[in-house]
Amino acid sequence: MNSFPESINDLIDAFSRLPGIGRKTAQRLSFYVLKENDEQVSVFSDALKAVKSRIRNCSVCHGITENELCPICEDSKRDKNTLCIVENAQDVFVFERTNTFKGVYHVLGGVLSPLDGISPEDLNISTLMARVSEGMEVILATNSSVEGETTSLYLTKILEDKKIIVTRLARGLPVGGDLDYIDEATLVRAMEGRTSV
Amino acid sequence: MNSFPESINDLIDAFSRLPGIGRKTAQRLSFYVLKENDEQVSVFSDALKAVKSRIRNCSVCHGITENELCPICEDSKRDKNTLCIVENAQDVFVFERTNTFKGVYHVLGGVLSPLDGISPEDLNISTLMARVSEGMEVILATNSSVEGETTSLYLTKILEDKKIIVTRLARGLPVGGDLDYIDEATLVRAMEGRTSV
Numbered sequence: 001m002n003s004f005p006e007s008i009n010d011l012i013d014a015f016s017r018l019p020g021i022g023r024k025t026a027q028r029l030s031f032y033v034l035k036e037n038d039e040q041v042s043v044f045s046d047a048l049k050a051v052k053s054r055i056r057n058c059s060v061c062h063g064i065t066e067n068e069l070c071p072i073c074e075d076s077k078r079d080k081n082t083l084c085i086v087e088n089a090q091d092v093f094v095f096e097r098t099n100t101f102k103g104v105y106h107v108l109g110g111v112l113s114p115l116d117g118i119s120p121e122d123l124n125i126s127t128l129m130a131r132v133s134e135g136m137e138v139i140l141a142t143n144s145s146v147e148g149e150t151t152s153l154y155l156t157k158i159l160e161d162k163k164i165i166v167t168r169l170a171r172g173l174p175v176g177g178d179l180d181y182i183d184e185a186t187l188v189r190a191m192e193g194r195t196s197v
Numbered sequence: 198m199n200s201f202p203e204s205i206n207d208l209i210d211a212f213s214r215l216p217g218i219g220r221k222t223a224q225r226l227s228f229y230v231l232k233e234n235d236e237q238v239s240v241f242s243d244a245l246k247a248v249k250s251r252i253r254n255c256s257v258c259h260g261i262t263e264n265e266l267c268p269i270c271e272d273s274k275r276d277k278n279t280l281c282i283v284e285n286a287q288d289v290f291v292f293e294r295t296n297t298f299k300g301v302y303h304v305l306g307g308v309l310s311p312l313d314g315i316s317p318e319d320l321n322i323s324t325l326m327a328r329v330s331e332g333m334e335v336i337l338a339t340n341s342s343v344e345g346e347t348t349s350l351y352l353t354k355i356l357e358d359k360k361i362i363v364t365r366l367a368r369g370l371p372v373g374g375d376l377d378y379i380d381e382a383t384l385v386r387a388m389e390g391r392t393s394v
Binding site: 003004005006007008010011013014017018019020021025027028029030031032033034036038040041042043044045046047048049050051052054055064065066088089090093 | 225
């Protein structure tokens with residue numbers, strides 16, 4: 001008997017499809033599930049299905065929500081004139097956790113990547129253009145990967161003659177960061193962007 | 198908005214209950230699930246439930262199976278007079294993968310551990326005693342943890358006057374292991390158990 005029973009194998013397959021989970025870890029997780037009680041496994045199983053059936057994209061910002069609009073777009077106290085553009089829905093929560101940004105978001109749903117065949121039409125750019133209007137501030141908060149920077153440049157270009165303020169997140173030393181461990185590119189940006197005390 | 202939609206939170210909770218998966222990883226996995234297509238998620242969800250409903254313990258060796266008997270206990274070609282005693286059902290597959298052991302197994306379902314309140318009655322020991330008979334060989338293949346060794350000692354004791362051969366797995370250098378990296382305890386066992394060439 002070389003292999004696990006079929007149902008265990010199926011579960012191992014399912015776990016190993018997840019990012020960062022190899023075959024061995026998938027085995028360990030599957031045997032752990034086997035030892036959990038019926039109710040816990042049932043809760044897990046239902047949670048998987050619920051996520052797919054209940055989560056949808058906000059019709060304004062494309063962030064995730066269980067309703068037509070996400071809580072941020074629905075909130076009348078948020079400043080609709082400051083638009084923070086992020087790559088993915090997760091990024092919204094990263095900003096929200098800081099409890100300081102009072103504007104709204106726009107989720108691109110990816111970054112431009114000719115290699116992966118992702119062009120402007122594949123991103124939520126037309127809805128972005130429909131949202132921006134004169135006098136608004138648009139904050140480009142894409143990652144500093146090559147694709148993120150390319151996307152930022154592209155957006156800067158197409159937003160150019162809309163009479164809006166386009167800004168980028170500051171690059172510099174992370175708070176608590178040690179100079180010894182900082183990479184040169186970040187240090188150069190920190191020098192360029194130095195502020196008076 | 199400080200927190201994820203409820204259904205995402207539920208899934209993050211479910212993932213974080215798994216061993217070795219922290220909150221951050223659980224978030225990453227949940228968002229990955231959100232991007233998978235409906236069918237893949239459905240397969241995953243069903244696999245979780247199937248494992249709990251279809252897997253049971255073999256009525257002879259307590260290994261896992263989808264039938265009354267596991268494929269090993271059912272196999273008439275396996276030597277029923279050589280019994281390998283292992284801690285968990287997973288251990289059976291570790292031995293089976295070597296494709297060399299032709300005997301059968303007995304799964305204890307744990308190890309003796311007074312600290313965790315696990316006494317002989319909590320392990321599959323009564324069914325083990327019912328299986329052993331004069332002339333058999335019993336191989337103690339528990340781990341070399343304190344609990345594993347204690348369990349081995351206990352089993353040696355209660356099998357003592359049954360006129361059966363009790364053996365243990367050899368301890369020594371792992372195949373391909375480098376002397377430089379071997380711990381002292383293993384080296385001592387390797388010396389003690391040296392064989393003539």
